[in-house]
Amino acid sequence: MANEYYLAIDIGATNTRIAIGSRNGIINKITYRTPREGNELSIPVKIYEEIKKNYGKYIDQIKAVGIGTIGPIDLRRGRVVNTPNLPIHTFELRDPLMEWLKKPVYVLNDAVSGAWGEKFFGLGRNYSxxxxxxxxxxxxxxxxxxxxxxxxxxxxxxxxxxxxxxxxxxxxxxxxxxxxxxxxxxxxxxxxxxxxxxxxxxxxxxxxxxxxxxxxxxxxxxxxxxxxxxxxxxxxxxxxxxxxxxxxxxxxxxxxxxxxxxxxxxxxxxxxxxxxxxxxxxxxxxxxxxxxxxxxxPLGGDIVLYGALATAINPPEDLLRFYR
Ligand SMILES: [Zn+2]
The missing domain is CATH 3.30.420.40 (ATPase, nucleotide binding domain)
Known part of the structure; x- marks a missing residue:
């Protein structure tokens, strides 16, 4: 049990990507089409199924989950509300995934997540x-x-x-x-x-x-x-x-x-x-x-995933206020 892993999720209008990583970076990632039909739980259900299928054997070593998603979001409830970019306009993320995975789940807007990724894995490492x-x-x-x-x-x-x-x-x-x-x-x-x-x-x-x-x-x-x-x-x-x-x-x-x-x-x-x-x-x-x-x-097309990974490893203090 020496290894600590984290999950990072990037939800886009076209594709969703899930990665497993550590403090050293992303180890493996998968991509699938973001569900376009269903209800408020269809997107988290698909995330949960993909995690079980691809990374299920590491589940005990996974410490936390970070998500960078298309917005707008409601951080108080950890969900996406009225997004114009998907046919499922409003969907849950944080609460059902925390319940099913029994891990902390942190949700950020994708570009905001990118900034956090830049600080921990990119050009921002030595800057405030x-x-x-x-x-x-x-x-x-x-x-x-x-x-x-x-x-x-x-x-x-x-x-x-x-x-x-x-x-x-x-x-x-x-x-x-x-x-x-x-x-x-x-x-x-x-x-x-x-x-x-x-x-x-x-x-x-x-x-x-x-x-x-x-x-x-x-x-x-x-x-x-x-x-x-x-x-x-x-x-x-x-x-x-x-x-x-x-x-x-x-x-x-x-x-x-x-x-x-x-x-x-x-x-x-x-x-x-x-x-x-x-x-x-x-x-x-x-x-x-x-x-x-x-x-x-330097993080290229993976910057939101890196941001989600950084959020899982080191959730920003200002985000934790929404969890109290
Ligand atoms: Zn405008």
Missing amino acids: NIVYITMSTGIGGGAIVNDHLLLGKMGNAHEIGHIVVKYDSDIKCGCGGYGHWEAYAGGANIPRTARVLAEKYKPLIETEAYREALRGELTPPKLFEYFRRNDLFAKYVVEEIIDASAAGLATTINLYDPEVVTIGGSIYLYNQDILKEPIIRKALKHLVTEPPIIDTT
């Missing part, structure tokens, strides 16, 4: 002030200020994707607002935003990206592919994404005064060669605070 930003389907963040993981009243702090980056913009965000960072740079919004930009654009030549954009079909993978082929319209759209992201990044830094900022998420990670240098260079012009270290997360 850390921000993690994810640029993916949406844009989100997590922040540690003076060693405190900031949670908010229900666990939904840091909706940084909805920072206004252009105040007189006609680019609409998924939330209904205009000119938000996520309206320009969130993967789910990019086809619609590219169409609005195409309708106003006066092309010298009608490029392929321009025609796809007019049809509302310029998805993020296509956009960056056309960019790499020097398509002029794709370059224009990517420039808008870079400028919006520089403004959003700068505002985030001005808000939290971090020592380290790491960036991840699929849109960013797959296109770092295009996005990283100009976003950072342009963001620095807007700062009032001393510039932090800004870099790509």
Whole structure:
């Protein structure tokens, strides 16, 4: 019984991943499709079944479980409420899993979990002030200020994707607002935003990206592919994404005064060669605070899992208040 293990769970709109790990990191992980049908218990039931099937023989050595999930969440009850990203909008996590597994179960919003992962396993190890930003389907963040993981009243702090980056913009965000960072740079919004930009654009030549954009079909993978082929319209759209992201990044830094900022998420990670240098260079012009270290997360696509693992091993003090 010398070995102590922990479980880490990353619940996304498409996939759920479960990992077993120790203080040294992730040892093994599995992935399955997040259930799309059922009731408030379907998602925790599936998690429990997968844990029993894959890691059942280690159950006595497992000390705790950490979860990073799509939000919004209600930390007081450890569950997801009214998420727009799954057909099962509201579901339980903490209470049934604690009852079935007989272990402590800690739930955080996924991007907030990412910041905690960065502190224990990533670039944040020697710092007390850390921000993690994810640029993916949406844009989100997590922040540690003076060693405190900031949670908010229900666990939904840091909706940084909805920072206004252009105040007189006609680019609409998924939330209904205009000119938000996520309206320009969130993967789910990019086809619609590219169409609005195409309708106003006066092309010298009608490029392929321009025609796809007019049809509302310029998805993020296509956009960056056309960019790499020097398509002029794709370059224009990517420039808008870079400028919006520089403004959003700068505002985030001005808000939290971090020592380290790491960036991840699929849109960013797959296109770092295009996005990283100009976003950072342009963001620095807007700062009032001393510039932090800004870099790509070394934890890549596993950052939320690492965050869940770090939460299981070392639950943040500010989270434990919700358990008393
Ligand atoms: Zn918004």
